[in-house]
Amino acid sequence: xxxxxxxxxxxxxxxxxxxxxxxxxxxxxxxxxxxxxxxxxxxxxxxxxxxxxxxxxxxxxxxxxxxxxxxxxxxxxxxxxxxxxxxxxxxxxxxxxxxxxxxxxxxxxxxxxxxxxxxxxxxxxxxxxxxxxxxxxxxxxxxxxxxxxxxxxxxxxxxxxxxxxxxxxxxxxxxxxxxxxxxxxxxxxxxxxxxxxxxxxxxxxxxxxxxxxxxxxxxxxxxxxxxxxxxxxxxxxxxxxxxxxxxxxxxxxxxxxxxxxxxxxxxxxxxxxxxxxxxxxxxxxxxxxxxxxxxxxxxxxxxxxxxxxxxxxxxxxxxxxxxxxxxxx
Amino acid sequence: xxxxxxxxxxxxxxxxxxxxxxxxxxxxxxxxxxxxxxxxxxxxxxxxxxxxxxxxxxxxxxxxxxxxxxxxxxxxxxxxxxxxxxxxxxxxxxxxxxxxxxxxxxxxxxxxxxxxxxxxxxxxxxxxxxxxxxxxxxxxxxxxxxxxxxxxxxxxxxxxxxxxxxxxxxxxxxxxxxxxxxxxxxxxxxxxxxxxxxxxxxxxxxxxxxxxxxxxxxxxxxxxxxxxxxxxxxxxxxxxxxxxxxxxxxxxxxxxxxxxxxxxxxxxxxxxxxxxxxxxxxxxxxxxxxxxxxxxxxxxxxxxxxxxxxxxxxxxxxxxxxxxxxxxx
Numbered sequence: 170x171x172x173x174x175x176x177x178x179x180x181x182x183x184x185x186x187x188x189x190x191x192x193x194x195x196x197x198x199x200x201x202x203x204x205x206x207x208x209x210x211x212x213x214x215x216x217x218x219x220x221x222x223x224x225x226x227x228x229x230x231x232x233x234x235x236x237x238x239x240x241x242x243x244x245x246x247x248x249x250x251x252x253x254x255x256x257x258x259x260x261x262x263x264x265x266x267x268x269x270x271x272x273x274x275x276x277x278x279x280x281x282x283x284x285x286x287x288x289x290x291x292x293x294x295x296x297x298x299x300x301x302x303x304x305x306x307x308x309x310x311x312x313x314x315x316x317x318x319x320x321x322x323x324x325x326x327x328x329x330x331x332x333x334x335x336x337x338x339x340x341x342x343x344x345x346x347x348x349x350x351x352x353x354x355x356x357x358x359x360x361x362x363x364x365x366x367x368x369x370x371x372x373x374x375x376x377x378x379x380x381x382x383x384x385x386x387x388x389x390x391x392x393x394x395x396x397x398x399x400x401x402x403x404x405x406x407x408x409x410x411x412x413x414x415x416x417x418x419x420x421x422x423x424x425x426x427x428x429x430x431x432x433x434x435x436x437x438x439x440x441x442x443x444x445x446x447x448x449x450x451x452x453x454x455x456x457x458x459x460x461x462x463x464x465x466x467x468x469x470x471x472x473x474x475x476x477x478x479x480x481x482x483x484x485x486x487x488x489x490x491x492x493x494x495x496x497x498x
Numbered sequence: 499x500x501x502x503x504x505x506x507x508x509x510x511x512x513x514x515x516x517x518x519x520x521x522x523x524x525x526x527x528x529x530x531x532x533x534x535x536x537x538x539x540x541x542x543x544x545x546x547x548x549x550x551x552x553x554x555x556x557x558x559x560x561x562x563x564x565x566x567x568x569x570x571x572x573x574x575x576x577x578x579x580x581x582x583x584x585x586x587x588x589x590x591x592x593x594x595x596x597x598x599x600x601x602x603x604x605x606x607x608x609x610x611x612x613x614x615x616x617x618x619x620x621x622x623x624x625x626x627x628x629x630x631x632x633x634x635x636x637x638x639x640x641x642x643x644x645x646x647x648x649x650x651x652x653x654x655x656x657x658x659x660x661x662x663x664x665x666x667x668x669x670x671x672x673x674x675x676x677x678x679x680x681x682x683x684x685x686x687x688x689x690x691x692x693x694x695x696x697x698x699x700x701x702x703x704x705x706x707x708x709x710x711x712x713x714x715x716x717x718x719x720x721x722x723x724x725x726x727x728x729x730x731x732x733x734x735x736x737x738x739x740x741x742x743x744x745x746x747x748x749x750x751x752x753x754x755x756x757x758x759x760x761x762x763x764x765x766x767x768x769x770x771x772x773x774x775x776x777x778x779x780x781x782x783x784x785x786x787x788x789x790x791x792x793x794x795x796x797x798x799x800x801x802x803x804x805x806x807x808x809x810x811x812x813x814x815x816x817x818x819x820x821x822x823x824x825x826x827x
Contacts, residue, residue: 276591283559443750444776469819
C-alpha cells in the first residue's frame with residue numbers, strides 16, 4: 170500500500186500542504202473546524218499520525234490521567250499498566266482529575282514540564298483538545314483508555330459498551346423481565362453516553378419500554394437518592410446499573426427499603442468487585458488488566474518508535490452470572 | 499524557651515559542630531549509628547529540623563508515595579490532601595510502590611528530578627533512609643502519614659493503633675467473647691507491627707489467650723487461605739481483622755464455609771467501607787480525610803516556611819458498631 174503523504178491530503182481538500190501539516194502536527198493557526206476536517210480525511214486515508222520525536226533521550230517516566238482514583242476500576246487498570254512498564258524500568262506517576270477538565274489541563278501542562286515520555290489518559294468530559302495538541306506537538310505520545318476524544322487521532326483501548334449493555338439486557342429478557350430500568354452514568358462522559366444510548370436502542374430492539382432511566386452520574390450518592398425517588402413511583406422488575414459506584418448506591422437503597430434481591434428486584438451491575446461477589450450480584454465484567462497492559466504496550470511501542478499506525482482497540486466484555494436475577498415465568 | 503543550636507548538641511555529645519550539621523542536614527560522611535544518636539539528642543532538645551530552602555521559587559507540585567493504590571484507605575486520604583492543596587493551586591502526582599522499597603527509592607529520585615516542592619509518603623518496610631536524606635538535603639520537605647521511619651526527623655500524621663485495637667477487643671470482651679483471633683498485617687510495616695503488638699498486649703491485659711494469630715499480610719488472598727486453615731483447627735468465637743483487605747478475605751472464607759455472622763462467628767474489621775456497611779460488619783474507623791488534610795496542611799506550612807517545628811500528630815480511631823458481634827452470656 171502506498172504511504173499517504175501530506176501533499177495527498179492537501180490535494181484532496183484543496184488546501185495548502187502547510188495547512189495540513191499544521192493540523193496534523195497539532196499547531197495553532199487554523200480553525201478547529203478545518204483541523205477536524207483534515208484529521209478526518211487523514212485518518213480515512215490511513216495517514217501515519219505517530220509522533221516523530223527525533224530520537225530524544227528517554228526519561229523513563231510516564232504520566233497517567235485518572236478521572237476518579239477512588240474507583241477500583243481504575244486501580245485495576247493501573248496494575249495492567251505496571252505489569253508492562255515496570256519491567257522496562259519506567260516510573261509511573263498519576264494525577265486524579267475528579268472529572269474536572271481544568272484540573273486535567275493543569276496536570277497535562279505539569280506532566281510536560283516534568284519530562285514524561287508518554288501519557289496514558291482517560292480524559293474527562295469537555296476537556297480542551299488544545300492541551301492534548303500541545304502535548305502531541307511536543308513529541309509526547311498519548312494513549313486514551315476507557316474513553317476517547319473525537320477529533321484527536323491517538324490510539325486507544327476501550328470497551329465495546331454496546332455489547333456490554335446488550336449482554337446485561339439479553340440476560341434479563343431471557344429470564345422473563347420486561348420492566349427494566351437503567352441507572353445511567355454521567356451523560357457527557359464517553360462511557361456514560363455510550364451505555365445510555367445502547368440501553369435505549371437495545372430496549373427498543375426487544376420492544377420494551379426504554380425510558381426508565383435513573384440518573385446515577387456514576388456515583389454512590391446520586392444513585393442512592395435517585396433510585397429511592399424512582400422506586401417510590403415505578404415498579405421495575407429489574408435494574409441495570411452502569412458502573413460499580415452506582416451499584417453500591419443502588420444496593421444501599423435496596424437495603425434501606427428492605428427489598429429482597431432477587432425476589433423483589435433483580436439486579437445486574439457493571440464491573441465485578443470483591444463485594445459484588447460476596448453479595449451474589451451479577452455483573453458485566455471488563456478485561457481491566459488487559460485494558461491497562463494493552464494501553465501500556467501500545468504506548469511503549471510509540472515511545473520506542475516501533476509503531477506508526479494509530480490503533481483503536483475495542484475489547485469485549487463478559488457476563489458474570491450470579492444469584493441476583495430472578496427467573497420470571 | 500531558648501532555641502537549641504547545633505553547638506548545643508555538639509557540646510552534649512562531644513562531637514564537632516560540623517558533624518552535627520552533617521547529621522542534621524542529611525549529608526553523607528558520618529556513620530548511620532552516629533547520625534541516629536545525633537538526631538535523637540537533637541529531637542529531645544527540640545532542635546528545629548525544618549528545612550530552609552532559601553526562598554526558592556515554587557513549582558506548585560507535590561508528590562505522594564502510596565504503598566497500595568488498590569486500597570480504598572489511601573484514596574480516601576488523598577481526598578483530604580486534595581481538599582487543602584487544590585485550593586492553593588498545587589498539582590498532585592502519586593506513585594504506587596506496591597510495598598517495594600526499590601520502587602520507592604526510584605520514585606523518590608524521579609520526584610526530585612521532577613521538581614516537586616514537597617513529598618507526602620507512607621513509606622514501605624525496609625526502604626533505604628538515605629534516599630529520604632537526599633530528598634531533605636535538596637530542601638524538599640517530607641511528611642509521613644499512616645507510617646513512620648525511626649531515625650528520620652520529619653513530621654507525621656498517624657493513627658493511635660493501640661487505642662484502635664483496644665476499642666475492638668474491649669467491645670468483643672464486653673460482649674462476652676474470650677476466644678478471639680487476630681488477622682495480622684505485614685509485620686515489617688509500621689501499622690502491621692503496631693497492631694499485632696497491641697493485640698498481644700491487650701489480650702494479656704484481659705487475661706485471654708493471645709496467640710491466635712492468623713497471618714493475613716494485609717491482603718485478601720493470604721487472609722482467605724490462612725483463615726480457612728486456621729478455622730479447620732481452631733474454634734474462636736470472634737475474629738478481629740487488622741485492615742480492610744483482610745476483612746474481605748475473611749468474609750470470603752466465611753461465605754465459602756457457610757458460617758453465619760454473628761451466630762457462628764463474630765467479626766470486627768478495620769476501616770469501614772461501603773460494603774462493610776452493606777454487610778453490617780463492625781469496624782474501627784480511622785479519620786482518613788483528616789489524616790490527608792492535616793498532612794497537606796503541615797506540608798504546606800513547611801513549604802511556605804511558616805512552620806519550623808517537627809510535629810508528630812497521632813489521631814484517634816472510632817468504633818463503628820454494627821450487627822456482626824454476637825452477645826455471649
